[in-house]
Amino acid sequence: MGKKLIGNGIIESSRMILPEFRDAYLNEMREQERRGKPVLDEQEFQLIENILLESFHECTTVTLTVFNPFDDEVLRGVVTIIDKPNRKIKFVRSEEDYSWIQIEEIINASI
The missing domain is CATH 2.30.30.100 (SH3 type barrels.)
Structure with a gap:
C-alpha cells in the first residue's frame, strides 16, 4: 500500500485499457507482421x-x-x-x- 502513495503510484495503480483499444492495438501489431508476396520469375x-x-x-x-x-x-x-x-x-x-x-x-x- 505504501508504494501506491509514493510519487506517481496513485496514477500507475489505476491504469486500465478499454477492450476496443486493446483489440485495435493487437490488430495493429498483427498488421505489422504482414509480409509481401514473393515475385516468381x-x-x-x-x-x-x-x-x-x-x-x-x-x-x-x-x-x-x-x-x-x-x-x-x-x-x-x-x-x-x-x-x-x-x-x-x-x-x-x-x-x-x-x-x-x-x-x-x-x-x-x-x-
Whole structure:
C-alpha cells in the first residue's frame, strides 16, 4: 500500500485499457507482421504450371505452398479441375475436403 502513495503510484495503480483499444492495438501489431508476396520469375511459374498439369492428367499427388501474408500454407493433394479463364484449380486433399486455389497464389509446387 505504501508504494501506491509514493510519487506517481496513485496514477500507475489505476491504469486500465478499454477492450476496443486493446483489440485495435493487437490488430495493429498483427498488421505489422504482414509480409509481401514473393515475385516468381517465368521459369519458376512454368515449373509450377507443368507440375499442376501433370497432377491433373496423371492424378498424381503434389505438394503446394500457397502464399498467405502471415504464414504460408502447405497442402498435399491432387488437381482435379483447371479453370483457365479464372486462373483457378480445384485441389482435392481427401474425398470430402477440397478447395479452389488461385494459380497466382501458389509460390511452390513439388511432386
